[in-house]
Amino acid sequence: MQDYAAIPDARFQTFDEKSDPAQVAPRLATLRSTFAGLNIDGFLIPRTDVHQGEYVPDCDARHAYLTGFTGSAGMAVVTTDLAALFVDSRYTLQAPAQTDTALVSIHDTTSTSPGDWMAQNLPSGSRIGFDPWLHTPGRLASIREPMEKAGIELIPVANPVDTIWADRPAPPQGPLEVLGDNRTGKPTTEKLAELRAAMAKEGAGAVVLTLPESLCWLFNIRGRDVPHNPFVLGFAIVPADGTPTVFLAENKLTEENRSALSGTAELMGKDGFEAALADLAKQGRAVWFDPETAPVQVKSVLSNGARLIEKRDPVLLPKARKNEVELAGMREAHKLDGIALAKFLAWFDEAAPRGGLTEIDIVKMLEAYRREEQTAVDVSFETISGSGPNGAIVHYRVSEKTNRTLSPGELMLVDSGAQYLSGTTDITRTMATGPITAQQKDHFTRVLKGMIAISRARFPKGTNGAQIDILARQFLWQVGLTFNHGTGHGVGAFLSVHEGPAGISPRYTVPFEPGMVLSNEPGYYLEGQYGIRIENLVIVQESEVAPGYLDFETLTLAPIDRRLIATDMLETAERDWLDAYHARVAREIGPHLDESTRRWLDQATAPL
Secondary structure, three states: OOOOOOOOOOOOOOOOOOOOHHHHHHHHHHHHOOHHHHOOOEEEEEOOOOOOOOOOOHHHOHHHHHHOOOOOOOEEEEEOOOEEEEEOHHHOOHHHHHOOOOOOEEEEOOOOOHHHHHHHHOOOOOEEEEOOOOOOHHHHHHHHHHHHHOOOEEEEOOOHHHHHOOOOOOOOOOOEEEOOHHHHOOOHHHHHHHHHHHHHHHOOOEEEEOOHHHHHHHOOEEEOOEOOEOOOOOEEEEEOOOOOEEEEOHHHOOHHHHHHOOOOOEEEEHHHHHHHHHHHHHOOOEEEEOOOOOOHHHHHHHOOOOEEEEOOOOOHHHHHOOOHHHHHHHHHHHHHHHHHHHHHHHHHHHHHHHOOOEHHHHHHHHHHHHHOOOOEEEEOOOOEEEEHHHHHOOOOOOOOOOOOEOOOOOOEEEEEOEEEOOEEOOEEEEEOOOOOOHHHHHHHHHHHHHHHHHHOOEEEOOOEHHHHHHHHHHHHHOOOOOOOOOOEEEOOOOOOOOEEEEEEOOOOOOEOOOOOEEEEOOEEEEOOOEEEEOEEEEEEEEOOOOOOEEEEEEOOOOOOOHHHOOHHHOOHHHHHHHHHHHHHHHHHHHHHOOHHHHHHHHHHOOOO
């Protein structure tokens, strides 16, 4: 095993403090100085960029620039004398720590929406500006409704944050990569044919695509335009007949790229996208776009003559149904990840009891083991490395400012993933570092039982994630506990670690289909003490036991900490599942490890 003291630097992630509450006051004041010139009384600042991505380029991190909050979801409202930040339950601990709470009030969106807050706090006749490229029609409608009842108007304006951001970073200049059929399993021509068949059923003359994952999957391209996701940022217009147009940054409009996409797409600069939408409108075409993901400006331009077909992005569902080549790549990626995780967990078991190990040390070491595999090109998100009480912060990001030294006996939660050329991984393990309390064992075992219940689930076709979510929560509910996040999300194949349209939570109503890859990650969080989460990825597959039914194949291959399990709380079937899972981990990962790590793995995967 690697020397505990020799911890290499990270390459895929940083630990700088991205927020400075001291900057909030002057930036709010400067933003407010622009309102008079725009004839508005306030402005909406969403976390998203034009592509509605979870990760945004630095140049589009307006929300973080203004408020200091760096979470992956949120919205700010700034008026002439008030400021509010709206986050979901994952971030109610993080947000107050990153912004100036003397000037910005924090609100949980599960109880207070931005629209309701403005209706309650702003006078009738107020004019609130918004950037029509950063909001979708669906989301803006939910904000607008209570505002209109209160006599408050939403006004599209040029984004004033851009005018005050003096040192705004340059747009991303990452390269474009065209993937071969050996990696995608299906050429773009076939994907386009399937898309056009769906368009014909809707009578669509064209489809407008604004999501990077849809663009990348349909045209079999990848890029490096955003952190941790192999995305190319751009737009596409796919006509019912003729060649699609892909709108990209100027630096990608090379002859090499044009040649690589010849026959499947024409390349044009992103600044030509709005004019192309206007042409569709002038032609009176029937145009399909997604009101939940496309910008308001897309709808506004198309409304000048086009017949609007407002339905879910038609690429999302085919993309979620991975083909056999994609699934083979995902299995390979998870095997490579399992090898790295075994090395890391063995190292952690040796290092943690000594004391002195920090959260950043843990992130660096895990990344180092993943980087031993040459096809690992990035992490799939910033690693959540939460020791003791920091583990209770669901989306905790360790920085030099928050970095905490793990004390032996505390629980350690590590949620991480990687982007391999063959696929995308996401795994969470909670580890013991010393003596374990009965309460910790009880909570861990209830979470484990929920994870096993999802893993073992069998259900009829047509079942969705909202229907099976309770399986993961039932054992916590029995004692009045729960967790305030979804049980699972979709995962892309060398794409986004978070994808729709299916998942496991009350909000996912899209039926499961074979080939979908989902996370299975129940948890429990005791504020101020510890967090517990156990996460594997699973593939939806046809059941071999019951015709017309589906079940799950587990992708992830890494031990679950047996020391944290109260074995007397497990039913025989649950013990059998865990023993079989651990035997599979040992069988598939063990041969790729050195002798000492293999001995550790044999112990970690021994039957209960």
